[in-house]
Amino acid sequence: MDKLAEYRQIIQRVLTSHAQIKPAYGEIERQTIFDLQQDHYQVVNMGWENRRRVYGCLIHLDIRDHKIWIQYDGTEVGVANELVEYGIPKQDIVLAYQPPYMRKLTEFAVG
Numbered sequence: 268m269d270k271l272a273e274y275r276q277i278i279q280r281v282l283t284s285h286a287q288i289k290p291a292y293g294e295i296e297r298q299t300i301f302d303l304q305q306d307h308y309q310v311v312n313m314g315w316e317n318r319r320r321v322y323g324c325l326i327h328l329d330i331r332d333h334k335i336w337i338q339y340d341g342t343e344v345g346v347a348n349e350l351v352e353y354g355i356p357k358q359d360i361v362l363a364y365q366p367p368y369m370r371k372l373t374e375f376a377v378g
């Protein structure tokens with residue numbers, strides 16, 4: 268299997284596992300959104316807590332230039348750590364939610 272196909276498979280596995288975790292509060296559903304043509308992957312929360320609407324992105328990943336760009340990570344464990352556990356090298360993971368000057372100070376890719 269080529270590298271990008273493997274990355275796509277791992278991303279889908281990780282995000283699907285997060286989507287199956289039901290939040291402890293409210294009537295909130297989690298959905299995965301996989302755009303396989305453009306390599307955009309998300310987990311989205313939607314529903315109600317008390318009388319208040321809940322809607323928002325929990326995780327957003329993209330594949331760009333053969334690297335996984337973490338655009339948003341609202342998890343406690345850290346999606347980057349999970350990707351590394353699945354064997355993705357840190358130099359192929361970009362913490363896009365951090366400014367470029369801060370990325371240099373991490374063990375992950377700058378961009």
